[in-house]
Amino acid sequence: MQVNRSSLSLDQAPPISVPFRFFLTAPVFGLLAALLLLIYGPEALSTRWAPATLALTHLITLGFLGLIMCGAMMQMLPVLAGSPVPSVEWVTAVVHLLLSIGVLALAAGFLLGANALLHLALAALGGGFLVFIAAVAIALKRIQAQNATINGMRLAVLALFITVMLGLTVGAGFSGMISLGLLIPLTDVHLGWGLLGWVGLLVISVAYQVVPMFQLTPEYPARLTRLLAWALFGALMIWAPLYLAWGSGGLPRLAPDVWMLAPAAAYGLFAGVTLWLQQNRRRRVSDITLLFWRTGMVAIAVCLLIWLWGLIPAEAYRPAWPLLLGVWLLFGMAVSVVNGMLYKIVPFLAWFHLQSRQVALMSMGKVKVPNMKELIPDRLAQRQLYAHLATLILLTLAVFWPGFLARIAGLSLGVSCILLLLNMLQATRRYRQVNQELSEFAASR
Amino acid sequence: MEHALDVSGLEPPEPMERILEALGTLEKGDYLRIMHRREPYLIYPMFENMGFAWHTRPGGPAGYEIFVWRQNDEAACAEIPPSRWSQPRKQK
Numbered sequence: 337m338q339v340n341r342s343s344l345s346l347d348q349a350p351p352i353s354v355p356f357r358f359f360l361t362a363p364v365f366g367l368l369a370a371l372l373l374l375i376y377g378p379e380a381l382s383t384r385w386a387p388a389t390l391a392l393t394h395l396i397t398l399g400f401l402g403l404i405m406c407g408a409m410m411q412m413l414p415v416l417a418g419s420p421v422p423s424v425e426w427v428t429a430v431v432h433l434l435l436s437i438g439v440l441a442l443a444a445g446f447l448l449g450a451n452a453l454l455h456l457a458l459a460a461l462g463g464g465f466l467v468f469i470a471a472v473a474i475a476l477k478r479i480q481a482q483n484a485t486i487n488g489m490r491l492a493v494l495a496l497f498i499t500v501m502l503g504l505t506v507g508a509g510f511s512g513m514i515s516l517g518l519l520i521p522l523t524d525v526h527l528g529w530g531l532l533g534w535v536g537l538l539v540i541s542v543a544y545q546v547v548p549m550f551q552l553t554p555e556y557p558a559r560l561t562r563l564l565a566w567a568l569f570g571a572l573m574i575w576a577p578l579y580l581a582w583g584s585g586g587l588p589r590l591a592p593d594v595w596m597l598a599p600a601a602a603y604g605l606f607a608g609v610t611l612w613l614q615q616n617r618r619r620r621v622s623d624i625t626l627l628f629w630r631t632g633m634v635a636i637a638v639c640l641l642i643w644l645w646g647l648i649p650a651e652a653y654r655p656a657w658p659l660l661l662g663v664w665l666l667f668g669m670a671v672s673v674v675n676g677m678l679y680k681i682v683p684f685l686a687w688f689h690l691q692s693r694q695v696a697l698m699s700m701g702k703v704k705v706p707n708m709k710e711l712i713p714d715r716l717a718q719r720q721l722y723a724h725l726a727t728l729i730l731l732t733l734a735v736f737w738p739g740f741l742a743r744i745a746g747l748s749l750g751v752s753c754i755l756l757l758l759n760m761l762q763a764t765r766r767y768r769q770v771n772q773e774l775s776e777f778a779a780s781r
Numbered sequence: 782m783e784h785a786l787d788v789s790g791l792e793p794p795e796p797m798e799r800i801l802e803a804l805g806t807l808e809k810g811d812y813l814r815i816m817h818r819r820e821p822y823l824i825y826p827m828f829e830n831m832g833f834a835w836h837t838r839p840g841g842p843a844g845y846e847i848f849v850w851r852q853n854d855e856a857a858c859a860e861i862p863p864s865r866w867s868q869p870r871k872q873k
Contacts, residue, residue: 418822695827
């Protein structure tokens, strides 16, 4: 009998401060994005190239989504695959600091048109992401077991690397550091890899685990999980040069657009299967994370419709089209899923760390560890879900009537981010309280 | 004696709660056989802290089987059946 006893380190899970630092900072960046929309109003929704729009987009993609996804990944690798990120506390400190400085400098650089700030942003973001990618790559390389989640995560991290490299190149061109042709098509390829590569692939690979685990659905079909991430990654690898060839005049626009049908259909399939699985879940109780996920999956379908609308040549040149697609990709799909996951990850981690300490202290019956619903009550999470849905609707309408609605949408986004922050703080405060009780118990023995 | 525990249909953190609860009832010579959908990496350090040994193998009706017994309880360890599933179960 081979016993696994000594093969594991006791520090399988990173300290709770590792993921929580990212989860508590992210809503603050969301709040800054909301402030920006409040201050700049219609200007932030006039064209995707407006400085306020660029700043707003990056506050959400890097500040909100990026931070949460980095924090969650460092937590998930040991939980799902038994492979901790090396030197996780050091990596966390560096990555969190550099990314935070980078996002602030980037947003300020766009708004003020200050190239020096943009250069600082490029250095900080490039450094932060490269440390993150290197650390996570080591953890991913050490995993012996092969499964769809691990393979999907590997491809997602590779997509992140490509996104960062493209972002640095575009940023260097934009800020006059290098002379760069094809700035606009390169920007589109950068956001294609960022949203359909890094964000989409991570959502898909995490879904394979968390949808059946937390929502008690049947498993995803094995053939889908085996092929989907590879197919999407391969499709992007071909789409990017096709798109750049169109940008340099070598191909008609139809070529990359027709090719994009492949990843678009693949995402549609993923969303359809996920909704079907959720419809067939074993325990049919309402759940906030489930509702966030459903919003995200419906948003993928909406994105497909918006994208098809943009294939009509006259429509694609209206400034509303890319803005609308951006709103639904970012706030509809990505923010919904990532925000929803926090309502499982954060209470679970707080519960788990308290429970572990209780087991180590043998304090069962002496100190009560709160359950997940006591850490973040459903009614508080639900309130934030409504604010998020209101934001999504208001942003959609504000694309068409920015003068009237942009600031109201900003206000709604601000409310949603404040509620999210308060909910995260509620779990943190409760964790600290009970942890203190456990410390007192340890001292009294 | 075997104590069987199927946690494959439970939402986290219920599997961990049930397992910790069940470990409290193990007598000398007993082992716990857990049927789980995935490998529960996070609980292993708790086993170690509580003085339990464990063996995990892919297979069984849920996907993974985890056998847990008190450290140095040779009788319980000897009772654990050999693997009936040499390959990981295919997903349906």
